[in-house]
Amino acid sequence: MSNYTMDCRIGCGACCIAPSISSALPGMANGKPAGVRCLHLTRDNRCKLFGKPERPDVCNKLQPSEDMCGRSAQEAFIRLASLERATTPSR
Numbered sequence: 001m002s003n004y005t006m007d008c009r010i011g012c013g014a015c016c017i018a019p020s021i022s023s024a025l026p027g028m029a030n031g032k033p034a035g036v037r038c039l040h041l042t043r044d045n046r047c048k049l050f051g052k053p054e055r056p057d058v059c060n061k062l063q064p065s066e067d068m069c070g071r072s073a074q075e076a077f078i079r080l081a082s083l084e085r086a087t088t089p090s091r
């Protein structure tokens with residue numbers, strides 16, 4: 001599978017819901033658990049903080065890629081959920 005970078009699919013929002021985010025987000029001091037919508041995701045799955053200084057670094061640095069995003073939001077959810085499982089330390 002290729003991992004070339006691509007443009008974010010506007011209105012996808014999968015990476016703002018599926019993965020856990022461990023760094024603080026404005027209004028979510030402890031980040032967010034996997035599967036929970038970020039507070040800043042609009043109903044049409046856009047980031048309300050896009051382009052604003054308070055948008056977290058972790059979001060600014062995230063590079064959309066075919067490996068992560070797949071070809072649809074549904075594919076992205078599946079890929080992100082499996083990445084989440086692969087990167088969650090077992091207790």
Ligand code: SF4
Binds near residue numbers: 008010
């Ligand atoms: S999963 Fe990829 S396409 Fe979807 S919102 Fe995130 S970066 Fe954009």
Ligand code: SF4
Binds near residue numbers: 042
């Ligand atoms: S701040 Fe924006 S880009 Fe970051 S997780 Fe929330 S909605 Fe997504």
